[in-house]
Amino acid sequence: MTLNDSSVQSLRQIFPALRKITNGQPAAFFDGPAGTQVPQMVIDAIGNYLINHNANHAGLFETSVESDQMLATAHQAAADLVGTADPDSVSFGSNMTTLTFALSRAISQSWNPGDEIVLSRLEHDANFTPWTLAARDRGVTVKMIDVDPADCTLRLEQYEEKITDRTRLVAVGCASNAVGTINPVESICKMAKQVGAVSFLDAVHYAPHASMDVQNWDCDFLICSAYKFFGPHIGIMYGKRNLLESLQPYKLRTSPDDTPGRWMTGTQNHECIAGTLAAIEYLASIEERASNASSCQAENVAPSNLDDSPQNPRRQKLEASMAAIRQYEQILLRHLMEGLERLPEIKVWGITDPERFDQRLPTISITHPKHSPKAIATQLAEEGIYVWHGNYYALPLTESIGVEPEGMVRIGLCHYNTRAEVDRLLECLARL
């Protein structure tokens, strides 16, 4: 079952923020790559935690026991989301940037002068600067994979040449938060593995659009952030167990030495972990909600057949839901691209050939020869259309394609956006 206009309308009902009116117009949220809105069940889960189960970890009294049960369930849900059976290989933390800085500090302890790491120019700076600073501290050489400015894809042939037996780490994003390009992470991780290098994936932009699969990708580490996939502001880190156990994180003497506890320094944001669990359950429910919506209006509760029976575990539901999301977003993407083609002054960065849309997400960056990204975003904001402008921290990319300092305008579609919102956006762009 795929999503369609009517099932998306039903899903939108459970996102209170989507009712917002700006200057007399319904707000159109195309700012998903900077952070998505949340369904009511996420808001309820956070409130419910704070009202009924708010406690620190490992107490022997009722609220602490309940809180720890919730944490265990959340680890399992996060494991289902990234595609591993091992809930202890997943830890929570403040956000992707903070988790990556902490991980880079642990991983780089064994690097020596003469070693090399391989990064890419398609990245958000959070998958660049933590590694380059660690390399600087350890006297390690950084090798960069370039971007082809014609379609904003990585020059993949450079991996063959730049990954050598001196390589200690290969870090790459699953998809670009600026231009939507999806990278072939499975083959990149394979090349890293062949020389014994650690592979690290930034899945922050990919997570709300398609199914993550650490098992098949065979990556060593992957990090994503729940606020990009309809949850609260918190980060999630997956790591292979042998590495989580053998690396030495910077941690207190008093914090646990087993995994994931050794990676989760300090008191955790329990209410946001409860919200993240609800966000993952929302994602898992989408395909069934879409089916139910075809016969009745979706309600503000999970449909009754959302149990985790062995025949239909959460991972399978997540895969089905993410496939439904991907299919619907591809339809919206085509619609937007066709509209942009009718506006010849606008340049679309990234893959524009519909035959290759399977290689991109529905995140589109545009520029205009006469209007700055800031001017365009300001005009759209006045009309209740929320887009981003600038470099969205994808500085390695914007520097490499020459759009600094003004950057681009980013239109980020996600599954709660509609064809009507895209039409409104296109009308406004036509009036520039």
Ligand SMILES: Cc1ncc(COP(=O)(O)O)c(C=O)c1O
């Ligand atoms: C692709 C990508 N990587 C990393 C980050 C940083 O994530 P966080 O805000 O969780 O640190 C972002 C945030 O926009 C992003 O889009």
